[in-house]
Amino acid sequence: MKIALIHATTTALKPIERAFQTVAPNIELLHFMDTGLLALMEKSGKLTPEIIRRFSALLNLAYDSRVSCIQLTCSAFNGITSILQPLYTVKLFRSDEAMLDEALGYTTIGLISTVKETPIALQNYLLDKNPDCKIVSLVDPGIIHLLSQGRRRSMTIGLKRW
Incomplete structure (x- = not known):
């Protein structure tokens, strides 16, 4: 099986490859990237x-590679799946779909992200599925740029009890 991964940043490459190696090592991964999308x-x-x-x-490049499905790896762009899915016969997967569907089992959902546009995309998905859920989000936009430079910094996040 071949799966195409669509990236908007290089920081997603290693974590997703490690995840697939752990869970499904026999799957062939094809990477497609445009690092200008995030800007x-x-x-x-x-x-x-x-x-x-x-x-x-x-997506056209990925589709033409005869993949079984296409996985986005950046949550900020997940809304694009509903726009472009009708053009493709393979399933386009949001990077966060399974996680968000599981989170809908809670009445309050906390979102932590590195891109300020991400909470909007995630909130829209959650509220479309459950308009009554309460969403609290925290964004640290500086982290993604540090990661893209290969730098890591520790981050302490204090969240109030809901």
Whole structure:
């Protein structure tokens, strides 16, 4: 089985490869990346026609590689799956779909992210499925840029009890 992975940042490569090696080592992974997408999303704060066009180009390359499915690896862009899924016969998976579906079992959901646009995409998904859930989010946008430079920093996050 071949799975295409669509990346907007290099920081996703190693973690997702480790995850697949642990859970499904026999799956062949194909990586498709456009590192300019994150800057476009940070500038606009939403999915623009340019972002959709560039994602579509990546998806076309992946689809033409005869993959079984296509997995996005950045939550900030997950809304694009509902826009572009009708164009492809293979399933497009959001990076966070299973996690969010499981989180819907709780009345309050905490979101921690490295990109300020991510909570919007996640909240939209959660509220579409359960308009009554309470969502609390915390964003540290500096972390993603440190990770892309290969730097790590420890981060202490204090969350109030809900």
